[in-house]
Amino acid sequence: xxxxxxxxxxxxxxxxxxxxxxxxxxxxxxxxxxxxxxxxxxxxxxxxxxxxxxxxxxxxxxxxxxxxxxxxxxxxxxxxxxxxxxxxxxxxxxxxxxxxxxxxxxxxxxxxxxxxxxxxxxxxxxxxxxxxxxxxxxxxxxxxxxxxxxxxxxxxxxxxxxxxxxxxxxxxxxxxxxxxxxxxxxxxxxxxxxxxxxxxxxxxxxxxxxxxxxxxxxxxxxxxxxxxxxxxxxxxxxxxxxxxxxxxxxxxxxxxxxxxxxxxxxxxxxxxxxxxxxxxxxxxxxxxxxxxxxxxxxxxxxxxxxxxxxxxxxxxxxxxxxxxxxxxxxxxxxxxxxxxxxxxxxxxxxxxxxxxxxxxxxxxxxxxxxxxxxxxxxxxxxxxxxxxxxxxxxxxxxxxxxxxxxxxxxxxxxxxxxxxxxxxxxxxxxxxxxxxxxxxxxxxxxxxxxxxxxxxxxxxxxxxxxxxxxxxxxxxxxxxxxxxxxxxxxxxxxxxxxxxxxxxxxx
Ligand SMILES: Cc1ncc(COP(=O)(O)O)c(C=O)c1O
Numbered sequence: 001x002x003x004x005x006x007x008x009x010x011x012x013x014x015x016x017x018x019x020x021x022x023x024x025x026x027x028x029x030x031x032x033x034x035x036x037x038x039x040x041x042x043x044x045x046x047x048x049x050x051x052x053x054x055x056x057x058x059x060x061x062x063x064x065x066x067x068x069x070x071x072x073x074x075x076x077x078x079x080x081x082x083x084x085x086x087x088x089x090x091x092x093x094x095x096x097x098x099x100x101x102x103x104x105x106x107x108x109x110x111x112x113x114x115x116x117x118x119x120x121x122x123x124x125x126x127x128x129x130x131x132x133x134x135x136x137x138x139x140x141x142x143x144x145x146x147x148x149x150x151x152x153x154x155x156x157x158x159x160x161x162x163x164x165x166x167x168x169x170x171x172x173x174x175x176x177x178x179x180x181x182x183x184x185x186x187x188x189x190x191x192x193x194x195x196x197x198x199x200x201x202x203x204x205x206x207x208x209x210x211x212x213x214x215x216x217x218x219x220x221x222x223x224x225x226x227x228x229x230x231x232x233x234x235x236x237x238x239x240x241x242x243x244x245x246x247x248x249x250x251x252x253x254x255x256x257x258x259x260x261x262x263x264x265x266x267x268x269x270x271x272x273x274x275x276x277x278x279x280x281x282x283x284x285x286x287x288x289x290x291x292x293x294x295x296x297x298x299x300x301x302x303x304x305x306x307x308x309x310x311x312x313x314x315x316x317x318x319x320x321x322x323x324x325x326x327x328x329x330x331x332x333x334x335x336x337x338x339x340x341x342x343x344x345x346x347x348x349x350x351x352x353x354x355x356x357x358x359x360x361x362x363x364x365x366x367x368x369x370x371x372x373x374x375x376x377x378x379x380x381x382x383x384x385x386x387x388x389x390x391x392x393x394x395x396x397x398x399x400x401x402x403x404x405x406x407x408x409x410x411x412x413x414x415x416x417x418x419x420x421x422x423x424x425x426x427x428x429x430x431x432x433x434x435x436x437x438x439x440x441x442x443x444x445x446x447x448x449x450x451x452x453x454x455x456x457x458x459x460x461x462x463x464x465x466x467x468x469x470x471x472x473x474x475x476x477x478x479x480x481x482x483x484x485x486x487x488x489x490x491x492x493x494x495x496x497x498x499x500x501x502x503x504x505x506x507x
Contacts, residue, residue: 001053009053010093016057017089020065021072024451029073030428033066074449074456075430075463080246080274081379081404081448085306087366091359092308102353105341112341115144115357121364122301122313125372126279129292132315134342142315143347144356148273149194150349151298151314152240154322156185156202158296159238159267161325166265167235184229185238188217188252190245195271204237213438215250215400217241222260238267243288244275247435247444249402251275251287258293268294273312275403277304278380281373284403304379304404305372306363306450311356322347379404379447382457386445389461395472399437407435407442414441416471423467430460 001009041063070076072084102111116134119142123133134141145151164179185204187195188211199206207229209221226236239261241252254270261268270291276299278284291297296316301307316322323346345351367375380403387401390408399407410416421434421443435444445460 005053009057012053012057016060021451024070024073025075025456027070027073028428029070029076029431030425031067031069032428038063038067069431072449072451073431074452075460076448077445077460078431078433078448079444080446081304082309083300083302083304083306083311084308084450085363085367087362088306088308088359091362095355095358098355100355102355103345103351104343108355109341111353111355111357112344114355114361115344116141116342118357118360118364119143119313119315122360123315125364125369126276126288126299127282127285128297128315131292131317132297139318139320140316141319141342141347142313143342143344144360145298145312145314145348146310147194147312148192148271148298148300149197151296151312152195152269152271153198153201154314154347154349155240155267155269155296155298155316156198156204156238157325158316158321159185159269160202160204162267162321163235163237163265165324179235182233182235183237184234185240186217186222186225186236187240188215188242188245190215190217190247190250191240191242192246192271192273195240195242198240206240211245211250215245215248215437217252217257219253219256219260222257226260226264226266236264236266238269240269240271241294243270243272244278244403246274248400248407248437249275249405250400251402254288254290254293256290258290262293267296270294270297272297272299274300274303276313277301277372278376278403280305280369281376301360301363304376306367306375307360310354311360319347375450379452382447382452382454383445385454386447386457386461389457393465395468395474399440399442404447406445407437408445409440409442410468410472412472417441417443419471420464420468423470424464427463427467430463432460432464 071082098108100108100111102108105112120133120135123142130136131138131140132142145154160180160183163183164176167179168174168176180203183204185199185202185206186209187206189208190211191208196206196208207225209217209225212218212221222239229236239257241254241257243251243254245251254268258268260266270288272279272288275284275287276297279288279299295318296314298312298314300312302309302311319342327346344353364372383401383404383406387398387406390396390398390406395410396408397411399409401407410420418434418441421432424430424432432443432445435442443464447457
């Protein structure tokens with residue numbers, strides 16, 4: 001393909017994406033294909049001779065589009081948001097177009113240098129303590145990683161490095177393998193699956209401690225676990241606190257957990273994968289009070305900050321522990337710029353690096369701080385509106401509501417809510433997933449798409465109501481409302497209302 005054809009293909013692809021977004025609201029959120037559908041649509045062998053780009057684009061429409069789940073449909077309410085914006089899409093396009101791999105500073109100075117500046121911008125946007133920033137005097141700094149899962153794992157490896165070194169310095173007779181076999185990590189049972197996985201990958205038992213009724217890990221639970229483990233000869237090494245848990249968007253209290261970790265010399269990592277974006281708005285920063293006690297902090301602009309996947313921001317107070325854990329030298333990778341620019345390959349698992357800072361830059365530059373704040377506030381308002389709608393219907397109960405996530409259920413046995421979820425997802429008009437709150441089966445409703453508006457929340461609520469109607473008919477709802485009213489203030493009932501109750505009863 002020559003550059004002229006590339007121009008045509010590229011422009012047609014951009015048009016295709018724009019058309020897709022203009023029609024996304026009308027598409028059922030979930031696809032109707034069955035497992036294995038795609039294998040039947042493609043030949044078993046690769047084509048012997050090349051085909052035209054027009055054919056390829058037609059195949060996308062015929063084969064790929066029917067198998068897409070429309071994550072950016074305004075009626076997609078599952079999981080947490082995955083970010084999307086046109087500036088970020090163009091950033092990805094240019095990054096692929098340049099096609100460099102930033103494995104060292106000299107491999108493309110702009111890659112490293114833009115990332116340094118973007119991580120400072122982003123840190124300032126969230127009002128993180130200065131010591132985390134690349135522009136601070138100290139050894140702290142920020143880097144873009146691929147995912148929160150990766151970051152939690154990298155934090156664990158750095159914590160291990162720090163703990164082993166410290167103990168061996170104190171007692172040179174200790175063997176590294178003996179120390180490593182005794183290290184233990186902690187998080188709450190509300191933490192994301194990736195936290196448990198980090199423990200598995202890093203060969204460090206991750207104790208999932210019971211959260212309280214609000215979904216938080218309390219100081220007393222953590223202290224008790226540390227005490228037990230120390231009594232059993234284990235070495236507490238790593239705590240993952242969560243700001244915005246996956247099940248209910250609960251916030252651990254860093255002011256409670258932080259001092260314990262600092263006193264016990266345990267690495268404190270903060271996983272704010274989803275909710276971290278909200279700290280761009282000053283009114284939510286009270287939820288990250290105590291962040292100064294942490295050793296590493298992470299949030300995903302690729303969740304709620306309009307930067308397409310992948311873009312996971314990680315800051316550490318002292319990058320030395322990352323570099324010491326990951327620094328492997330080779331003659332062809334000589335660090336020529338020590339101290340002047342970070343060699344980010346020593347801060348991460350892979351050698352090669354994508355130019356993720358470009359899409360982040362485009363989003364920050366084109367939306368500006370105000371645009372990002374507006375986006376977050378709008379989505380929180382929509383979730384509040386949904387909460388209000390649910391709260392108005394006595395057949396339902398709101399279980400939790402935090403940021404852009406509401407969990408709710410039909411009153412009564414869990415099976416009612418399970419049925420509702422199955423019915424709604426079968427119809428594919430909206431997409432919600434199951435969760436658990438305080439031991440009960442709930443439906444999670446997250447405001448995900450940047451396209452979601454009040455009318456979409458109304459649509460989704462109507463869809464839920466229409467299916468709930470088949471499980472708990474609103475006849476019961478009227479009865480509840482009337483009987484409730486009677487029990488609170490029966491004298492306020494008009495004659496007409498009394499007559500209505502009598503008629504209902506006699507049916
Ligand atoms: C609190 C929390 N942590 C971590 C993750 C994992 O994020 P990633 O897909 O970037 O690894 C999620 C995903 O939803 C999450 O909600």
